[in-house]
Amino acid sequence: xxxxxxxxFNSCRDxxxxxxxxxxxxxxxxxxxxxxxxxxxxxxxxxLLGSSFCISLLRNRFTPALRLPAYMLIIASxxxxxxxxxxxxxxxxxERLGLFLPLIVSNCLILGHAESFASKTPPLHALxxxxxxGLSFILVLLVLGMLREALGSGRLFTNMDLLLPFATNWEFIxxxxxxxxxxxxxxxxxLLLAFLIAFKNYFDQRPAQHQPAPEPEPAGSKRVRVxxxx
Amino acid sequence: MSDTNNRVQNPPLAARGAxxxxxxxxxxxxxxxxxAYHATAARRIAQQHQAMLATLTTLLPPIPHDxxxxxASFIIDPATPRFAQQELLxxxxxxxxxxxxxADAVSGVILPLETAGYNGPLKLLLGIDAxxxxxxxxxxxxxxxxxxxARIELDQSNWLLSFDRRxxxxxxxxxxxxxxxxxxxDQFSGATITPRxxxxxxxxxLEFFALNRTALLALNLEEPQA
Numbered sequence: 037x038x039x040x041x042x043x044x045f046n047s048c049r050d051x052x053x054x055x056x057x058x059x060x061x062x063x064x065x066x067x068x069x070x071x072x073x074x075x076x077x078x079x080x081x082x083x084l085l086g087s088s089f090c091i092s093l094l095r096n097r098f099t100p101a102l103r104l105p106a107y108m109l110i111i112a113s114x115x116x117x118x119x120x121x122x123x124x125x126x127x128x129x130x131e132r133l134g135l136f137l138p139l140i141v142s143n144c145l146i147l148g149h150a151e152s153f154a155s156k157t158p159p160l161h162a163l164x165x166x167x168x169x170g171l172s173f174i175l176v177l178l179v180l181g182m183l184r185e186a187l188g189s190g191r192l193f194t195n196m197d198l199l200l201p202f203a204t205n206w207e208f209i210x211x212x213x214x215x216x217x218x219x220x221x222x223x224x225x226x227l228l229l230a231f232l233i234a235f236k237n238y239f240d241q242r243p244a245q246h247q248p249a250p251e252p253e254p255a256g257s258k259r260v261r262v263x264x265x266x
Numbered sequence: 267m268s269d270t271n272n273r274v275q276n277p278p279l280a281a282r283g284a285x286x287x288x289x290x291x292x293x294x295x296x297x298x299x300x301x302a303y304h305a306t307a308a309r310r311i312a313q314q315h316q317a318m319l320a321t322l323t324t325l326l327p328p329i330p331h332d333x334x335x336x337x338a339s340f341i342i343d344p345a346t347p348r349f350a351q352q353e354l355l356x357x358x359x360x361x362x363x364x365x366x367x368x369a370d371a372v373s374g375v376i377l378p379l380e381t382a383g384y385n386g387p388l389k390l391l392l393g394i395d396a397x398x399x400x401x402x403x404x405x406x407x408x409x410x411x412x413x414x415x416a417r418i419e420l421d422q423s424n425w426l427l428s429f430d431r432r433x434x435x436x437x438x439x440x441x442x443x444x445x446x447x448x449x450x451x452d453q454f455s456g457a458t459i460t461p462r463x464x465x466x467x468x469x470x471x472l473e474f475f476a477l478n479r480t481a482l483l484a485l486n487l488e489e490p491q492a
Contacts, residue, residue, distance in 0.1 A: 068412065094291075102284050106291055113295040117302040124309035127317040188413050194421050217413025 062143060063177060064225040066136045068188065071195050073181025074174070075129050076136060078199075079118045081170030084146050085163060086114040088154040092162035095155045107150045108141070115140045129198050145173060176232070183228050186210045188220035322364055322376060325393030325402035329374035331366035338365040340485065342378060349481060354474035356380045356467055358387065365485060372396060372483045377475065378406075381467035384459045385409040392471050396483060399433040403468060408460075415460035425452060425461065434472050442469035 062080070067073045090110050098106050119137050123130040130137060140146070149169055154162040186192045190211035196203040218224040315336065322335040343360035344352065361378035374395045381388050386409035393402040403426050410416040417423045428451060443449025444462055451465050475482065 097287055099280070099284060102288060106288060109288075109291055109295050113298050116299055120302045120306040120310065124306035124313060127310070127313035131317070189417075189422050191422075214413060220412035220416070 061139065062136050063180065063229065064222050066133060067177055067181040067184055067225060068220050069185040069195075070178060070181045070193050071129075071199055072132055073177040075122070075199055076133055076140075077170075077174030077177040079122060079133075079137060080140055080143060080146070080173055081167075082121075083111065083114045083118050083140050084149060084166045084170045084173075086117070087111045087146060087150060088162045088166035089159050090114075091150045091154040092157060092159040095157075103151070103155065107147060107155075111146055111150065112141045126198050132198075145169070180225065180228060180232065184219045184225060187216040187228075188214055188218070188224065190214040321391070321404060325376050325391055325404055326366050326374050326395075327401060329366050329393070329395050329401055330368045331373055332369070333365075333367040335364045335366060335376070338367060339363065340365070349474070349478045351474060351477055354470040354477075356470065361389075365482075372485065374401060375475070375482050377471055379467050379471045381463045383408060383410050383463055384415050384457070385411065388460070388463060388467070390464065390467065392468060394472070394475050397433070398435070398472060398475055398479065399431060400429050400468070400472070401431075403429045403464075410460050411457070414454065414457040417454050417457065418460055418464065423454075425454075428452065429468060434469075434476060439469060442466070 062076055066076045087107075087110050091107060094106070115138060118140065119130070122133075122137065149166060153165055157165070182192060185194065190213060191207060191209050193203070193206040193208065196206040216224070219228060319334075319336055326335075339362045341360050342348065342352065342355065342357060342363050344357045345360070355377065357378060357380050361380075363378055364376040365372055366374040366376070374393060377392050377394065379390050379392055381390075387407065388405065388410075389407040391404050391406055392400065395401050405419060405426070408416065408418065410418065418425055420426050437450060440448070441450045442465055444451050444453040444458060444465060446453055446458065447462070449465070451461060453461050
């Protein structure tokens, strides 16, 4: 139990730096409010879980030449399913995300996970890893969404009841006039994301100063490059 | 058997297996999508209907109506003039208007209008009661700058509500302007083009209603309109 938790936590920590850079397109486009960010994060998580499970189940059935088209097909199918489900749950939410909902297909985070992890591990293991990755993606998206909403529009948790029916009175006003309207634009998103990454790097490096010999990063084992031989 | 035929019929074994597997996968995907599509179809349509109806209803809060607004709609098409001075609405494409009825009389109308914003077209819906007083204004589509012009949106400011209860009678045309232009409507700091465009568009829509009031109130939509 403890071992599992540690493993999950480590895999989250490991990926948090990678997560925003692979899922950059939705991260910048949709994170202008907490509600959009959370909805897109949940959709991405469900696509990630479904496709990872499927790909892991079928991992021995596909030759390298078939892998990419097969993965794209599976991911696209799950994305369409997620879109149908969201439209059935709340049309207003689906409208809000607009084009970025079908664009989950092109989120390299999912394809990267499929290629580098799900295609090499048994289904349950792949599911657990997908869960960790998806949750960390939601976390980054939500933090960025809240920051952008609070700084850019001066309010927080507007329209949260679209996703969570009990959250009717969650909206509160942080600033009477928006202190940093730029935060709502993509350029503002880039800036805030840079701050988040810098913040994370700072915290990652701090404990290293106290440890006498930080473990050297094994070269080439990071999941930055996901283009193996196809 | 010719040589070409032979090649087509006997592709390499590995390729045949690959085609078969990919085909099976595609079949599975089709099945999954068909299932998901049909399982959610009813709820998706209901949700869409409900979202549109909710928007329309907020446009007419003080107007009593006993009909379903979505059922009493008619098309205003800029290509086929049907009303006097239709160009006052600024439409570039055919849009839907809605009638509110109460006890068989028209109690209000929801008009579509369009104007050029800072970054593209602004598409709006305007609720007007039978006397020409505004009951609500909502934005259907806008491409304004986030944090500046986009603050017209209701979830970011109450500016749209400042149109409620106004009419050409209680606000004469010279006052249909921003405060900085000597009118009665607030502007946003850093964004005057968007609010100015909307104020003008709404005034023109009210003029359109005044011109066509009799025709609009006499509309009988019992027979389905094109």
